Structure formats: C-alpha cells, structure tokens
Amino acid sequence: MERKNIRIGTWNVQTLRSEQKVLNLVEDVDSKRIDIMAIQETHYHGTGSEYLKTSEGKTYVLYYTGDEESSGGAMEFKEEDDNHEMNQLPMKDKRTGKKPHSIPVPRLFKLCSKILCRYENKEGSLKNMVYSAKYPHRDSMMALLSKTVDQGSVIKSALADSKILEKEPGFNPYLAQVLTAELLTKGCLQGDCKPIIVLRKYEDELLEHYRKNAKKMPPKKKKVLFPRYVRINTLVASADDVHNHLAEEGWILYSYKKESVTYDDYLDLVENLEGSTYMEDYHIPELLVFPPNTSFWKSEPYKENAIVLMDKASCLPVFLASIKPGYNIIDGCAAPGNKTSYMAATINNTGSITALDNNPERFKTLNKLVQQRGATCVSTLLEDFTKLDPDQYPDVRCIFLDPTCTGSGVGFHQDKISEQRVWDLSSFQSMVLKHALSFPSVKKVIYSTCSVMVEENEEVVKKALDMYQHQFKLGNIKKRLPGWKNFGSEDYSFSKKICKTNPDVDKCQGFFVAKFVRKEKSSEEMPNSSAQKEGEKRKEQFNEISDTFSSKKKKSKKEQPSS
Ligand SMILES: C[S@@+](CC[C@H](N)C(=O)[O-])C[C@H]1O[C@@H](n2cnc3c(N)ncnc32)[C@H](O)[C@@H]1O
Numbered sequence: 418m419e420r421k422n423i424r425i426g427t428w429n430v431q432t433l434r435s436e437q438k439v440l441n442l443v444e445d446v447d448s449k450r451i452d453i454m455a456i457q458e459t460h461y462h463g464t465g466s467e468y469l470k471t472s473e474g475k476t477y478v479l480y481y482t483g484d485e486e487s488s489g490g491a492m493e494f495k496e497e498d499d500n501h502e503m504n505q506l507p508m509k510d511k512r513t514g515k516k517p518h519s520i521p522v523p524r525l526f527k528l529c530s531k532i533l534c535r536y537e538n539k540e541g542s543l544k545n546m547v548y549s550a551k552y553p554h555r556d557s558m559m560a561l562l563s564k565t566v567d568q569g570s571v572i573k574s575a576l577a578d579s580k581i582l583e584k585e586p587g588f589n590p591y592l593a594q595v596l597t598a599e600l601l602t603k604g605c606l607q608g609d610c611k612p613i614i615v616l617r618k619y620e621d622e623l624l625e626h627y628r629k630n631a632k633k634m635p636p637k638k639k640k641v642l643f644p645r646y647v648r649i650n651t652l653v654a655s656a657d658d659v660h661n662h663l664a665e666e667g668w669i670l671y672s673y674k675k676e677s678v679t680y681d682d683y684l685d686l687v688e689n690l691e692g693s694t695y696m697e698d699y700h701i702p703e704l705l706v707f708p709p710n711t712s713f714w715k716s717e718p719y720k721e722n723a724i725v726l727m728d729k730a731s732c733l734p735v736f737l738a739s740i741k742p743g744y745n746i747i748d749g750c751a752a753p754g755n756k757t758s759y760m761a762a763t764i765n766n767t768g769s770i771t772a773l774d775n776n777p778e779r780f781k782t783l784n785k786l787v788q789q790r791g792a793t794c795v796s797t798l799l800e801d802f803t804k805l806d807p808d809q810y811p812d813v814r815c816i817f818l819d820p821t822c823t824g825s826g827v828g829f830h831q832d833k834i835s836e837q838r839v840w841d842l843s844s845f846q847s848m849v850l851k852h853a854l855s856f857p858s859v860k861k862v863i864y865s866t867c868s869v870m871v872e873e874n875e876e877v878v879k880k881a882l883d884m885y886q887h888q889f890k891l892g893n894i895k896k897r898l899p900g901w902k903n904f905g906s907e908d909y910s911f912s913k914k915i916c917k918t919n920p921d922v923d924k925c926q927g928f929f930v931a932k933f934v935r936k937e938k939s940s941e942e943m944p945n946s947s948a949q950k951e952g953e954k955r956k957e958q959f960n961e962i963s964d965t966f967s968s969k970k971k972k973s974k975k976e977q978p979s980s
Pocket residue numbers: 731749750751752753754755756757773774775776779800801802803819820821822979980
C-alpha cells in the first residue's frame with residue numbers, strides 16, 4: 418500500500434487583517450509544499466472559511482475561528498476545481514479598505530438569524546421572541562422574520578438549488594435564509610460584510626429560482642394566533658373600574674366608533690393589535706380584546722375576578738340569547754360554569770339560574786367558580802339534565818345546552834375522532850336538545866357546541882326541528898352580529914339562521930350556536946284540555962327518545978360521551 422507523506426506546518430501569523438499578510442501566507446505555504454498549516458492569531462472574529470489563490474492559481478482553503486480573546490485556524494491545499502473560481506473572495510473590500518470578515522454583519526440580520534434558529538428549534542413564537550426582548554427596531558425584525566418564515570419553503574429550495582451552503586462551508590444557514598428574504602423583498606443586498614458579499618454572488622440564481630417557484634409553492638397554512646379575550650365580570654366591578662385598573666397597569670384602550678367601522682375593518686385592527694394596546698369587541702360590549710398570549714396572572718382585576726378569560730366563541734351563546742333581568746334559566750350542561758357566570762352577570766343576579774352537571778369532579782369546579790365570580794342567583798344540581806322533569810320547572814323561560822362534544826372547533830383533530838364517537842355524541846346531543854324543547858314554559862333554547870362537525874350541529878338542529886317545528890323556530894341571530902359571515906352549511910334550509918365561527922376569519926375558536934324560539938302561539942295560551950294533551954304528547958315523545966337512545970347504546974356498546 419502506498420503511503421502518502423503529509424506535510425504539516427504551524428505559524429503564528431500575528432494577524433491576517435492585511436492583504437499582504439494573507440498573500441505572503443498563501444505563497445509561503447505553497448512554496449514549502451505544506452498540505453496543512455496550523456495558524457495562530459489570525460485576529461479574525463467569528464467562524465468561517467474562505468478560498469485563497471496563489472499567484473499561480475492554486476487554491477487553498479482557510480478555516481478560521483476566533484473572538485476578542487483568541488483566534489486561530491488552519492489552511493489546507495485543495496485540488497483544482499472549476500467551482501473554486503466563484504468561491505474566490507476579494508481580499509480587501511474596495512470601499513472600506515477592510516477585509517470583508519472584519520466588517521460586522523448588520524445587527525438586524527444577526528439578531529434575525531439567531532431568532533430564526535430558535536424558532537426552527539420550536540423555542541417559541543416569532544412575535545414572543547422578538548417583542549419579549551429589548552431589541553431596537555423590533556418591527557423591522559418582525560417584518561423580515563415574517564417574510565423569512567412565510568416564504569420559508571421557497572427560500573430553502575432556492576438555497577438548496579444554488580448549493581451555496583455546500584460551496585461556502587461555514588455559511589450560517591439561518592443567516593442565509595434571512596439574507597435571502599431581504600434579497601427577495603428589496604431585489605438586492607446592500608452591505609459589505611462577508612456573508613452579504615458571498616450571497617451576492619448567488620443573487621441572480623436565487624432571484625431566478627424565486628421568480629419561477631414562488632407561485633408554485635402551496636401557500637403555507639398560517640397558524641391562527643387568537644387574540645386574548647377578557648370578559649368584564651360586572652358582578653364584581655363596573656366596566657369603568659376595570660378600564661381604570663387596566664390603565665394603571667399600563668394598558669391603552671384603542672377606541673373606535675362601531676358605527677363608522679365595518680366588521681372587516683375591526684378584524685384588521687385585531688390582527689394588528691400589539692404591545693400594550695387593547696380594544697372592545699365589535700359585537701359583545703363587555704368583552705375586551707388583547708394581543709395574543711397576553712398574560713393576566715399578575716393583573717389585579719383578574720385576581721379579583723373582575724375580569725374572566727373567556728374566548729369570544731364561548732361568550733356567543735349567552736350574548737345571542739338576549740336574556741333579561743328576572744329570567745328563570747336552566748343551564749343543562751354547566752360545568753365548569755363560564756357561561757353560567759356570564760348569564761348571572763347578564764341578568765345582574767336577578768331571576769334564577771339552575772345549573773346542572775352530572776360529572777361530580779366538574780360539578781365541584783362549577784360550585785367554586787360561581788361562588789368566586791359572585792353569581793349569587795345560581796343554584797347548582799349534580800344531576801343528569803335528561804332526567805329533569807319538565808313539569809317541575811313551570812316558570813323556566815330559557816334553557817342553555819352546551820353539551821359534551823368532540824371539541825373539533827378547539828383544536829381536536831377531526832381525523833383522530835372515530836366516526837362511532839361522532840354518532841354517539843350526535844345521538845346524545847339530539848336527546849338533550851329535544852328534552853329541553855319539551856319544557857312547557859320555555860321560550861328560548863340555546864344549543865351550542867365547540868365542534869365544527871355537521872353531525873353535532875346542523876344534523877342535531879334538523880332532527881329537533883323535525884320533531885318540534887310546530888312549536889319552535891330558529892331565532893334571528895344576525896341582528897346581534899352585524900357583518901357576520903359564517904353561518905350553517907348550505908345543505909340545510911335553515912343555514913342562515915345558525916351561527917358558526919370560523920377561526921381564520923373571526924379570530925376566535927370554532928363554535929356553533931342555534932337559538933330555538935317558541936312560536937307565538939305557546940302552550941300557555943291554549944285551552945286547558947289542549948295544554949294537557951300537549952303535556953301528554955311531550956311525555957310520550959320524551960320516553961320515545963330515551964328508549965331509542967338507550968337501546969342504541971346497548972346495541973353498539975359504544976363509549977360514553979365524556980367531556
Ligand atoms: C362543554 S362542557 C360545558 C361547558 C360550560 N357550558 C361552560 O361554559 O363552562 C359540557 C358539560 O356537560 C356535562 N354533561 C354531559 N352530559 C350531561 C348530562 N346528561 N347532564 C348534565 N350535564 C352533562 C359534562 O360533564 C360537561 O361538564
């Protein structure tokens with residue numbers, strides 16, 4: 418076997434920050450036929466490499482690393498390769514007279530590449546990382562990083578195509594992405610630091626790739642970041658008190674006139690909400706909107722229950738019900754009690770709310786929460802709503818039903834929910850809704866789910882209407898939701914009378930609300946004998962539904978609906 422002798426040298430160069438010194442080094446290494454030269458005290462900062470050529474055109478590659486304290490590197494001979502022509506770096510920057518690597522990378526690019534690296538390692542959201550630190554020009558950073566991430570796939574494929582990261586060993590890949598994003602935005606790169614000079618050599622290739630491929634790339638599905646919604650609990654503090662407290666904590670209310678702003682304009686304002694600015698919701702007066710991820714743990718109004726963290730979607734059933742002080746209400750599926758306590762605040766603790774839940778653990782939370790939030794008009798029952806005898810509640814005016822559902826509107830993946838589970842829930846939801854509609858005095862029944870599946874929403878409503886259309890119709894919810902765009906599925910004749918939220922549009926969780934309203938001629942107005950017949954018919958219907966449900970359950974031995 419042939420043994421090749423490798424010639425190794427070592428040299429303290431004192432500094433390489435002079436063109437002449439670099440030329441001397443490369444010529445010397447070449448004349449002494451040294452294969453690898455260890456070098457001390459280059460005085461270069463950072464880590465990288467560069468290709469150097471001798472006067473005869475032989476190529477060496479210099480690897481270096483260093484900082485204020487120490488610096489060094491190594492140099493090795495490279496076999497001749499046509500590609501090296503393009504890797505040759507100017508030894509000295511013509512404008513500044515400095516070596517390219519002694520010109521620092523602009524801070525904006527450096528910080529953005531660091532944040533991009535953390536973002537790709539899933540350390541947090543861009544917005545959080547940019548705005549939680551005291552960086553100068555945070556908006557410019559956010560703009561450049563958003564572009565880098567939004568165009569991530571085309572930027573990465575352009576860089577891969579150009580082979581820049583292979584041809585330029587040591588080029589920080591995150592910095593390469595950030596600089597490419599800057600190049601795509603501005604059309605050229607300004608600056609004389611080494612990475613910019615290197616990337617500029619690939620400028621045409623990168624721009625050409627972008628032109629050809631930008632449109633072909635499927636648009637990246639934007640992760641919806643919801644604003645933080647906060648409901649003012651008027652049972653504990655007035656709206657003015659809450660606004661004053663928030664002002665003391667440094668919050669600034671962005672005021673807008675609802676009459677002169679469209680829902681679309683409002684959504685734009687919400688999209689751009691940031692820093693310490695908050696605003697009122699467009700539809701629900703007692704609901705405040707804060708930038709995403711705002712933390713309230715240390716806020717006094719939060720600690721005192723004067724504000725409650727509650728997504729807009731979750732407020733809609735109570736808001737759309739138009740309940741009034743003095744109403745007698747049943748909340749059939751109440752725990753943990755967010756809607757119950759909102760109802761109590763809406764009727765200002767006048768009238769009554771019977772809040773039921775059949776899950777003992779959740780029932781405990783319900784009790785705690787209504788007490789903490791000052792909802793004194795609420796009495797709680799650990800009971801199955803479907804077992805409640807309608808005739809025992811002759812004065813109930815409004816029933817809320819927010820039953821257990823798949824949760825497909827709040828991030829549970831639809832494809833992970835079995836068909837069987839969906840149909841089990843759908844039958845259960847139909848049963849509770851029909852039971853609510855059987856209460857003789859009830860004028861309004863509000864049915865809601867945090868699901869986006871028709872089986873749990875439109876189908877349940879359709880079945881209830883099929884059975885109760887002689888007594889109930891769907892109420893007009895549009896009146897209270899000016900500008901709203903999302904209603905039920907077009908496959909159902911009543912689609913425009915039910916409300917759905919679209920997280921991408923409405924900036925809140927996926928939700929569904931239907932409001933059943935008793936038709937004018939209620940059973941109370943009927944002569945006694947007719948009312949009696951109505952009552953009997955109701956009981957028959959109730960028994961029929963319960964039987965169907967329990968026999969179905971036995972037949973399929975399905976999993977119990979749970980929360
Ligand atoms: C979606 S959660 C209700 C959330 C509540 N409305 C709120 O806003 O805080 C559904 C609740 O219904 C309860 N539930 C399920 N089946 C029930 C039944 N047959 N009777 C009473 N409560 C039931 C569950 O235990 C669960 O707590």
